[in-house]
Amino acid sequence: MSAVQYIQLFVSFVQVGLCSIGGGYAALPFIQEQVVNRHAWLTEGEFADVISISQMTPGPIAINAATFVGTKTGGPLGAITATMGCVLPSFFIVLCLFLLYRRFHTLRVVDGIFEGLRPAVVGLIAAAGYSMLCLALSDRTAIGGLDVPMLVLTAVGVFVIRLTKWSPLVIIALCGVVGVFLQ
Amino acid sequence: MAQWYLAADYILEAGSVKRDGAFYRKLFWTMFKLSAFTFGGGYVIVPLMKKQFVDGLGWLDEQEMLNYTALAQSAPGAVAVNASVLIGFRLAGWKGALLSAAATILPPLLLLSVLTYIYEAIVDNRVVAGLLRGMQAGVCAVIIQVVMEMGGTTIREKNGFGCVVMVAVFLAVAFLDLHVLAVIVIAALIGFVRMLFIFRKGGGVRR
Structure with a gap:
């Protein structure tokens, strides 16, 4: 792959990184526009594969897509180029926001804004947990069934977290092991 | 003018936080592990970060964690990466921000680089499927517990305003599919307007 193609890859994912406000699947149409429609780095089918891989692996979907496309087009260097492009804009934007926050958060008005945002964030986490729960509890053999x-x-997991001081990562890993035996 | 001078001063000061090597290692590996376990991305990492940085290590308090989550959501890009950059910068300046970003990006980068070649063999593997399925339950358990804890704090403080916002946001996002960005803008506006009313009643002078 030539230097021009690496630059193209980088610029494309800078655009993806800039457009995907709202996180998660909000980024999908922008990724598709860049990698399928504009540059034809992936076919529609390969793009669908990226989505299904993202669902079963950790990490943000935009990063997963960047790594996948980068590896396909330019090997490990391509993966790094695309991922860097994806992360760079938000790295600086989020730090600018942080510096503004640190400068002004003692103002009563700014504090008031965050008094509105904090419970909203708890609500957002609850909503994300709800959709995750729907996915985890739906029976994969019968539509609409309960697993x-x-x-x-899940219930045992909640009890164990409340009763012990175990790291949440240990709990998740243990649940994974139990999952293997449930298959 | 003086305001901006002070802001620039702050950037330099905040960017030059010094920590010892053990601290950086701890920060890096904590972020790395969190990222490696963040299935579903975005908000899933926030409860995990709260557990590690607020409850486990005590490096941040719960209010700060929620403030940073709101900031992470307001910027473009992946929420998980944004949140880790914010926490890294808050704890250890520029070096902390770069380390945290790298630690969050590395697990998906390494995993996907390999999976791009071999995913067809793994997608249909029963053991892998069972492992991932079980881990979903574990992630749900962690989120449920953190929501119970943070919701409980809001209720115990008899924060009526907070309770209304919390429940309204949950219903609007879970059942009406309201966009996350709309939630952030509306919640910020409501907080702002509420503060103006408190000012009018003379409550704003106490700070």
Whole structure:
């Protein structure tokens, strides 16, 4: 791959990084526009694969897509180029916001704004948890069915977290092991 | 003018926070592990960060964590990366921000680089499928517990305004599919207008 193509890859993912406000799947149409429609780096089918891989692996979907496209087009260097492009704009924008926040957060008005934002964030986390729960508890063999073992596993998980001081990562890993035996 | 001079002064000061090597290592590995376990991205990492940085390490308080989440959501890009950059910068300046960003990006970068070649063999593997399915339950359990805890704080403080906003946002996003950015803008406006009313009643003078 030539230097021009690496630059193209970088610029494309800078655009993806800049456009995807709202996180998660909000970024999908922008990624598709860049990698399928404009540059034809991936076919529609490969793009669908990226989405399904993203669902089963950790990490933000935009980063996953950047790595996938980068690896396909330019190997490891391509993956790094695309991922850097994806992250760079938000890195600086979020730091600018932070500096403004640190400068002005003692003002009563700014404090008032954050008094509105904090409970909203708790609500957002609850909503994300709800959609995650719907996904985890839905029976994959019968549409609309309830996956009872998963319900029990989740409930036990909540109890264990409340009763012990174990790291949440240990809990998630243990649930994964139980999941293997549930199959 | 003086205001901007002070702002520039602050940038230099905040960017030059010094920490020892052990601190940087701890920061890097904590972020790395969090990122490696963040299935679903975005908000899933926030409860995990809260557990580690607020409850586990005690490096941040709960209010700060929520403020940073709101900031992370207001900027473009992945919420998980934004939140980790904010926490890194807050704890250890520019070096902390760069380290945290790298630690958050590395797990998906490494994993996807490999998966791009071999995912067809893994997608249909029963053990992998079971592992991922079980981990979904674990992630749900962590989110439920953190929401119970943070919601509980709002209720115990008898913060009626907070309770209304919290429940309204949950209903609007979970059932009406309201866009996250709209939620942030509306909640900020409501907080702003409410503060103006408090000012009018003379409550704003106490600070």
